[in-house]
Amino acid sequence: MIRVLFAAPQAEWEAYRGPLACAFEAEQLDVALACDHDPAEVDYMIYAPDGPVRDFTPYTRCRAVLGLWAGVEGITGNPTLKIPLARMVDEGLTQGMVEWVCGHVLRHHLGLDAHIKGQDGTWRKGAPPLAWDRRVSILGLGVLGAACARALAGLGFDVAGWSRGPKDLGVIGTRHGEDGLEDVLRRAEILVLLLPLTEATRDLLDARRLAMLPRGAVLVNPGRGPLIDDAALLAALDEGRIGHATLDVFRTEPLPEGDPYWAHPRVTVTPHIASETRPASAARVIARNIRRAQGGQELHHLVDRESGY
Structure with a gap:
């Protein structure tokens, strides 16, 4: 069982829960997706900078943080984040x-x-x-x-x-x-x-x-x-x-x-509407990346901490 924490604003949970479940099933991943996993048991984190997680230190088992948004300037400077970070590159x-x-x-x-x-x-x-x-x-x-x-x-x-x-x-x-x-x-x-x-x-x-x-x-x-x-x-x-x-x-x-x-x-x-992450297509990106990580492959769209993106 792969434990995935949804660490984004609660308002996003209803929009993403269904598409993520479908995407994990399509990738044949046995995933327990929740907003409240014990930090010590989290394998992967789906993250947005305005979500509940500020300190990544308790997530000792977490293998990667998967960003929901294209921008990562709100997280790259966090000194507690030591594990790989993938930004969202979504066809939608x-x-x-x-x-x-x-x-x-x-x-x-x-x-x-x-x-x-x-x-x-x-x-x-x-x-x-x-x-x-x-x-x-x-x-x-x-x-x-x-x-x-x-x-x-x-x-x-x-x-x-x-x-x-x-x-x-x-x-x-x-x-x-x-x-x-x-x-x-x-x-x-x-x-x-x-x-x-x-x-x-x-x-x-x-x-x-x-x-x-x-x-x-x-x-x-x-x-x-x-x-x-x-x-x-x-x-x-x-x-x-x-x-x-x-x-x-x-x-x-x-x-x-x-x-x-x-x-x-x-x-x-215009009110920041040029584009946005779409739950259906973003869920597929996240599921494919977790599938890659589970297979020992490097994550797509890894962030270079030195360059900041």
Whole structure:
């Protein structure tokens, strides 16, 4: 019998209990899944950072922690966590992110706001450029960033991507390092942020780097709020150097009432809905990973503690 602890908020239990049971059965795993196992008897932990576990020390038998969310910045610095940590890479989450990013890139590329908001009797002529004449840059080429880059390239956009280390996405141009970052920023008519949050990426988009973007560029951030220096972005928006910012993530969530982003005419706020973990597909990811561990194989999507993701 494999004892799996569900260490996430109680509100998630009802959504995940059924899909997890089905996924464990499909993988032919004999699992006792509960929210209240004796810590000394837990073999695997399904974890969310806003769940009940803060101290991992009592979980002396636990072989791995399996994150429910894609982001791991809330756990990587925990000094009591000494065992392997796997982040969530879920096909449902990836597909949702691709749809959200493509939707908002197309919205800004086509200039849809002028027609949706501007139905005042004015006949506005002028077609947008075609996608291959629009330069889109993506910061972050992990699973989500790479999937969005491929989808946008498939729509015809001129896509380039940047990552901290070398990546090969075939026909999509990729760059890395500080010089590569400057290159992708200077070309970006639409910039998409899909980097993980680490000490190296916090406030990455500061005033100096925002100034590298072409005047009137659009910023789309479904990654992490603290990737952006908020004061620098608001100043760039006020001055018209940044044409628009569509923001799905923020330093404080929910975004507080009265925050300047809410009322800014060049900002679109969406409430952290770019994508989310879907219980059915996430349960399959977790069950497959436990099956791998039980068979002596390395877990998929292991977190590198030094890099922070």
